[in-house]
Amino acid sequence: MAPDARWKKHFVAQRVFGESPLFTDVDGDGLPDVITGKRRWAHGPTGDAEPNGTPYISAFLLRRAADKSVSYVPRRLDDQGGIGTQLVTADINAESLPKLKDPLMALRKASKQVSDVVSAQTALATGEVDIVVGGGEWLTAVLAADNPNLDWTIPKQGGLRWAQSIGVVAGSTQPDLALEFVKYIVSPEGQARLATASCYWGMPANAKAGDALSAEAKAVLRWDQQPDFLTRAQLYPIPDAATDTAMQDMWTEMLNQ
Known part of the structure; x- marks a missing residue:
């Protein structure tokens, strides 16, 4: 039997640029809708037909008529964020990490420099660069007094949430005093002092x-926008030994290109 003799083709769309589709119920009617989309440089500067095209997320909403016929209704959900690697930071491991290689290498080619904190701050302060990808309040806050137009944000696509921990090590000679220090550090007063420390803010x-x-410190930290930022932030991954090695190898390759 010929392939087309058994299955009839029903085109949802004649032409769609984007990643492999996802199936989920977008509009809550219990039917699986199709979601697809694209982002800029999904496969590097030359890996797509339109590498600099407008990023988007589109849905094709499944509809079933009374006669049991099926159709899909296209809906553009977003024209800013795009869709691409579909990789949550918590799920990064040695097997999934290669999906990030092309975007990382493309970003490196488009960047003037890859810097540590001090070098990045210096480049911003001198006007050598205008944008730092992966920065935040910890990078810009100490420069705010001299450069009030310098600001930070989390894009619609999201960002990493940098978290640190504190505790009392086993075998501490003064565990009670150490515990009191921990309590102070996580207290409102201790957190406020850390947030505006001279080395970097956070x-x-x-x-x-x-x-x-103070009101001024809150403005620099974008205090009132934190609830929205948190919805778009993902925790930094905690890699196992194999993933850590793979991440370092990819980073070294990026630096050497």
Whole structure:
């Protein structure tokens, strides 16, 4: 039997640029809809037909008529964020990491430099660069007094949430005193002081720290926008040994290109 004799083709769309589709119920009617889309440089600067085309997320909503016929209704959901690697940072491992290689290498080619904190701050302060990818309040806050137009944000596509921990090590000679120090560090006052430390600023984890911060400090930290930012932030991955090695190898390759 010829392939087309058994299955009849029903085109959802004649032409769609994008990644492999996902199936989920977008509009809550219990039917699986199709989601697809594209982002800029999904496969590098020359790997796609339109590498610099407008990023988008589109849905094709499944509809079933009374006569049991099926159709899909196209809907453009977003024309800013795009869709691409579909990889949550918590799911990064040695097997999934290669999906990030092409975007990383493309980003490196488009960048003036890859810097540490001090070099990045210097480049911003001198005007050598205008944008730092992967920066945040910890990078721009100490420059705000001299450059009030310098700001930071989390894009619609999301960003990484940098988290640190503190504890009392086993065998501490003064565990009670160490515990009191930990309590102070995570207290509203301690968090507020850390948030505006002279070395670099950082958003406090204790929401009550806002009571101890000035209005000016809150403005620099974008305090009122944190709930929205948190919805778009993913925790930094905790790699196992194999993933850590693979990440370092990819980073070294990127630096050497």
